[in-house]
Amino acid sequence: MTPSVLIIGGSSAIGQALARHYASCGAKVTVISRQRPRQHTAITWLQDTLSTEATSADIIAQALTRQPDTIFICNGVLHDAKAMPEKTIRQLDTDILAARFASNVQVPARYMKLLFGYLCKQPQVKLLALSAKVGSISDNALGGWYSYRISKAALNMLVKNLSIEVSRLNKTAAIVSIHPGTTDTELSAPFQQNLPAGQLQSPDATAKRLANVAAELSAARTGFLLNWDGTALTW
Ligand SMILES: NC(=O)c1ccc[n+]([C@@H]2O[C@H](COP(=O)([O-])OP(=O)(O)OC[C@H]3O[C@@H](n4cnc5c(N)ncnc54)[C@H](OP(=O)(O)O)[C@@H]3O)[C@@H](O)[C@H]2O)c1
Numbered sequence: 001m002t003p004s005v006l007i008i009g010g011s012s013a014i015g016q017a018l019a020r021h022y023a024s025c026g027a028k029v030t031v032i033s034r035q036r037p038r039q040h041t042a043i044t045w046l047q048d049t050l051s052t053e054a055t056s057a058d059i060i061a062q063a064l065t066r067q068p069d070t071i072f073i074c075n076g077v078l079h080d081a082k083a084m085p086e087k088t089i090r091q092l093d094t095d096i097l098a099a100r101f102a103s104n105v106q107v108p109a110r111y112m113k114l115l116f117g118y119l120c121k122q123p124q125v126k127l128l129a130l131s132a133k134v135g136s137i138s139d140n141a142l143g144g145w146y147s148y149r150i151s152k153a154a155l156n157m158l159v160k161n162l163s164i165e166v167s168r169l170n171k172t173a174a175i176v177s178i179h180p181g182t183t184d185t186e187l188s189a190p191f192q193q194n195l196p197a198g199q200l201q202s203p204d205a206t207a208k209r210l211a212n213v214a215a216e217l218s219a220a221r222t223g224f225l226l227n228w229d230g231t232a233l234t235w
Pocket of ligand 1: 008009010011012013014015032033034035074075076077078102103104107130131132133179180181182183184185186187188
C-alpha cells in the first residue's frame with residue numbers, strides 16, 4: 001500500500017521539508033495549514049483557519065479519507081513580532097504566555113482530540129508531535145524562555161496522556177513527542193550565532209532524520225519524548 005502522511009502545521013519550514021521528502025519518496029502527502037494552499041501537484045493542501053472546532057473537524061475528516069499511517073503536528077511558536085523569548089521572569093507577559101499556549105498546546109490538543117477516534121482504530125498508526133528539548137524539565141539547566149519551555153512541557157504531557165488513552169483501545173499505535181534538533185528556520189534564526197559547529201541542520205536534513213525515526217517507530221515507544229536520532233529524552 002502507498003504510504004500516506006499527514007502534516008499538520010504544514011507551512012512550517014520543517015513541515016514543508018517533510019512534505020517534500022515524503023512526496024519525493026512516492027507517499028501520499030496531505031498538509032493542513034492556516035495558510036492558503038501552495039502550488040504543488042504532489043501534495044493535497046487543506047487550509048484550516050482554526051476559526052472553530054467544527055471547521056477543524058471538517059478538515060480532519062477530509063484528511064482522514066486519505067488514511068494516513070504517519071501524522072506529524074508541527075505547530076509551534078518561539079517568538080513573533082510581539083515578543084522574543086524571556087531571559088528572566090521579569091520579562092514575562094502573561095498575554096504572550098497565553099498566546100504561546102494557544103499555538104503550542106491548544107492547537108495541537110484540538111487536532112489530537114479530533115484524531116482520537118482514528119488513532120484508536122487505525123493499525124500501526126504513528127503520531128509525532130514536534131516538541132523541543134527545552135521542554136524537558138529534568139534537562140533544564142539554563143532557565144529562561146519561560147513561555148516556550150512551559151508550553152512545550154505541557155505539550156509533552158498532552159502527548160503522554162493521549163498515548164495512554166489510545167493504548168487502551170489500540171495496542172499498535174505509537175504517539176510520541178520529538179525534538180527535531182536545531183534547524184535553520186525563522187524560529188531558530190535569532191539564536192544561531194553561538195551554536196557549536198555542526199549543530200545547525202537544514203530543514204531537509206531534519207526532515208530525513210524525522211522520517212527515519214518515524215519509520216522505525218513502534219508501539220513499544222508510545223508516550224516517549226524522543227530526540228531527533230530516535231533516542232529517548234528524559235521528561
Ligand atoms: N527550528 C528549530 O530549531 C526547532 C527546534 C526545536 C523544536 N522546533 C519545533 O519544530 C516545529 C516546527 O518548527 P519550524 O522551525 O519549522 O517553525 P516555523 O517555520 O516557524 O513554523 C511555525 C509553525 O507553527 C504554526 N503556527 C505559527 N503561529 C501559529 C498560531 N498562532 N497558531 C497555530 N499554529 C501556529 C505554523 O502553522 P501553519 O502551517 O498553520 O502556519 C507553522 O507550522 C515547532 O513546533 C517548533 O517548536 C523547532
